[in-house]
Amino acid sequence: LAKTTQPISMDSYEGQEVNITCSHNNIATNDYITWYQQFPSQGPRFIIQGYKTKVTNEVASLFIPADRKSSTLSLPRVSLSDTAVYYCLVGDSGGGADGLTFGKGTHLIIQP
Amino acid sequence: NAGVTQTPKFRILKIGQSMTLQCAQDMNHNYMYWYRQDPGMGLKLIYYSVGAGITDKGEVPNGYNVSRSTTEDFPLRLELAAPSQTSVYFCASRDTGGGEKLFFGSGTQLSVL
Numbered sequence: 293l294a295k296t297t298q299p300i301s302m303d304s305y306e307g308q309e310v311n312i313t314c315s316h317n318n319i320a321t322n323d324y325i326t327w328y329q330q331f332p333s334q335g336p337r338f339i340i341q342g343y344k345t346k347v348t349n350e351v352a353s354l355f356i357p358a359d360r361k362s363s364t365l366s367l368p369r370v371s372l373s374d375t376a377v378y379y380c381l382v383g384d385s386g387g388g389a390d391g392l393t394f395g396k397g398t399h400l401i402i403q404p
Numbered sequence: 405n406a407g408v409t410q411t412p413k414f415r416i417l418k419i420g421q422s423m424t425l426q427c428a429q430d431m432n433h434n435y436m437y438w439y440r441q442d443p444g445m446g447l448k449l450i451y452y453s454v455g456a457g458i459t460d461k462g463e464v465p466n467g468y469n470v471s472r473s474t475t476e477d478f479p480l481r482l483e484l485a486a487p488s489q490t491s492v493y494f495c496a497s498r499d500t501g502g503g504e505k506l507f508f509g510s511g512t513q514l515s516v517l
Contacts, residue, residue, distance in 0.1 A: 326505065333492075335510060394439070
């Protein structure tokens with residue numbers, strides 16, 4: 293399983309763009325990169341997933357360089373409601389438990 | 405679709421008691437998972453199942469048992485509850501194949517006193 297490293301915590305302000313980077317040096321060829329968001333007392337929720345280059349949806353963008361050894365989740369113009377823990381997962385190529393190891397995640401705090 | 409449903413939402417157990425945490429999904433997903441989350445920590449995989457009749461251990465299986473008799477249900481059994489099992493338990497499911505996202509239930513908060 294590919295191990296991931298992300299910052300423990302980050303602070304930002306409403307209206308700013310926030311970028312959270314995840315390192316995954318031993319990513320395998322078939323691995324996807326998936327980000328989840330978790331609010332207190334709730335289960336994690338899928339945000340975005342990518343394999344290479346850039347992926348964008350209605351809530352975030354995911355940037356993946358050519359070597360795929362890292363990825364950056366970008367949240368445009370954050371609000372107070374984006375305060376949450378963000379997890380980066382690598383794997384999920386179809387096996388039962390592949391890529392389903394959650395680290396401590398990044399605790400993002402948005403201030404007014 | 406209700407998604408992934410967990411019951412109960414809260415439970416207090418005495419040391420040595422047993423209980424079953426229920427998990428059901430209505431998305432016809434083959435893969436189901438049980439995680440526990442201690443305060444301020446990430447999720448740790450307890451057990452998982454890739455289909456009815458098939459289960460396997462995750463990172464922290466000791467003190468727990470599971471069964472998967474149907475596609476929909478994946479109960480987690482705690483035998484002889486211990487204070488170390490005080491945690492929030494999440495059940496999740498996903499479809500087969502690469503790149504499929506996890507769907508989580510709302511969790512069961514368990515205290516063992």
